Amino acid sequence: MVTINWCKKQRRGIKIIEPNDNLSIEYIQTAEETLDILKSIKGKSKVWLATTKYYCEYFAAYSLLMKVGIKCEIHECTIAVCKILEKMNIFPKEYAKILEEDKQLRIDNQYYLKNREVILDYNKVAEFVLHIKDINSKLTYEKIREIKRNITNQKQNNGKFKV
Numbered sequence: 001m002v003t004i005n006w007c008k009k010q011r012r013g014i015k016i017i018e019p020n021d022n023l024s025i026e027y028i029q030t031a032e033e034t035l036d037i038l039k040s041i042k043g044k045s046k047v048w049l050a051t052t053k054y055y056c057e058y059f060a061a062y063s064l065l066m067k068v069g070i071k072c073e074i075h076e077c078t079i080a081v082c083k084i085l086e087k088m089n090i091f092p093k094e095y096a097k098i099l100e101e102d103k104q105l106r107i108d109n110q111y112y113l114k115n116r117e118v119i120l121d122y123n124k125v126a127e128f129v130l131h132i133k134d135i136n137s138k139l140t141y142e143k144i145r146e147i148k149r150n151i152t153n154q155k156q157n158n159g160k161f162k163v
Helices: 003-007 021-041 046-068 075-087 095-109 123-139 141-152
Strands: none
Touching: 003 075, 021 046, 021 123, 046 075, 046 095, 046 123, 046 141, 075 095, 095 123, 123 141
16 A cells, blocks of 8 residues: 555655646546447456456546646556545545555456456446546635645645545
């Protein structure tokens, strides 16, 4: 399990950047495109189903980070930020856990060819994307500043989250 502090020290870990609405929109559009692909491969390949499902969720989550101005090029760090956003009641409860589990399923099927069963409820994945799209549309400048402040202050709090 990685920590926010570890992620901040990594070259491709967490970086605070300017919020980018254009990239946020592009990531959510990519998540929506991936939803269409997900529908077409159901029942055809466990490798591609696991990979596509995870990336659909990941693109949606990453759109939220772009909206806020947080760049992460390490998936574990993106998930760590999502956990903080959950504690702040911004990211829906259990979504970080879903990301974590689906990332592991993707790794198992894609890299280790374990051919694990992929449980796909297309409507739940679509809801995941739509919920994050809705969050993006309602984020205020003040809330974005609060999120960035909490991420930035993680080191002073010894990695423990405080609201």
